[in-house]
Amino acid sequence: MKDKISLIFDLDGTLLNSIEDIAICMNEVLKSLNLKSYEIDEYKYFVGHGIDILVDNVLKDNTSLKDEVSKRFKDLYEDNLQTNTKPYDGIIELLDELVKMNCNLAVLSNKPHEMTRKYVREIFGNYPFIEVHGQKDDIPKKPHPVAAINIAKALNSEYEKIYFVGDTKVDMQTAKSANMKSIGVLWGFRNEKELKEHGADFIVSTPLEILEIIKKY
Template sequence: MAAGKKTIIFDLDGTLIDSLEDIAVCMNKVLEELNLPIHKIDDYKYFVGSGVDVLVENALKGHSLEIKNEVLKRFKKEYDQKLHENTKPYEGIYELLDELKKLDYNLAVLSNKPHDFTVQYVDYLFKDYGFKEVHGQKVEVPRKPHPIGAIAIAEALNVPCEEVFFVGDTLVDMKTAKSANMKAIGVLWGFRDEKELNEHGADFIVKHPLDILEIVKK
């Protein structure tokens, strides 16, 4: 039984993996193909975090639903082909996971990235770490910051929500943690800043992955 184990749910993009360049390159390629304006890579820090539909919406403000649907279809195909090209774990993530594995903690992922892509990334980059629950965006499940996905993970692992740490880099993750009655850890190496994390309920702020160890071991 998993009951009683320390449990940590991680966001994926901006928390475990630096995927911004691949997202930006793929979206900009699609936009160029359709003669639409492209965006700087840094702009995508504010486009991501709420799922691929919102990413498209943010990249295409003011355009028709028909154009948005075409971009969404093309982006998914393009991104699938280049899934691991430039994406890699942030510095210190493997060291953190090595320590958490030694401690035999429950590890999980909850992302607003499409479920298939989320599973592929975890299988590709983190296959040695025994993530017990890995969930991306699914049609039938409300995406973060709705708490249902996080609560379902806690229930699957038989751990009370209030004992779970939720680690993420955006207001979406902090809101998810608070709504699910979990402890929110905001990371500063991702896509957003300390002000945003604090304003949306971060219980802890960390500057390096190994800082998480000091919090969860208490």
């Protein structure tokens, strides 16, 4: 695996367009508790740091209900993982090409670990993702670099030769902290300004543009 090109992908907002399911499930929970709900686009700025921060963002200062909202959301969301969630246009074509190139593929998400594995298994089960990791209690979340570094070690890849692909500042910060090359994608939850301000080495508008980057560098 050492001499292969390696790519670590974020999940939500990078491989998968999951924002509608997240918003629908969380709004249902909030309405059941007579709390304020939000528009789908607002959730693009609530996600990226894991469920705990998502709940903090929707509750604002109403922290007394955090545990209840978290539990209800997890239960509801796990039952509706793929109702509206699907790969972004061009992702399947990108993965097909990366497989032809014999690249090392991995996923690192701040979504809970088992949920992350389930998504990848059920939606991308035909693709050889060697390492798939979500949020774990014993490992710091992104942007802490330790999870990305652990993946690099498992792939036997040099950090600076790995491409970290994501859609938020969290992903760009993770790549920078782990001394990896960062590719910011514009089809996800955030904008070009955020990605550039947090150190994106490359910016792409479509998935297949990633091929141009890894072939050139």
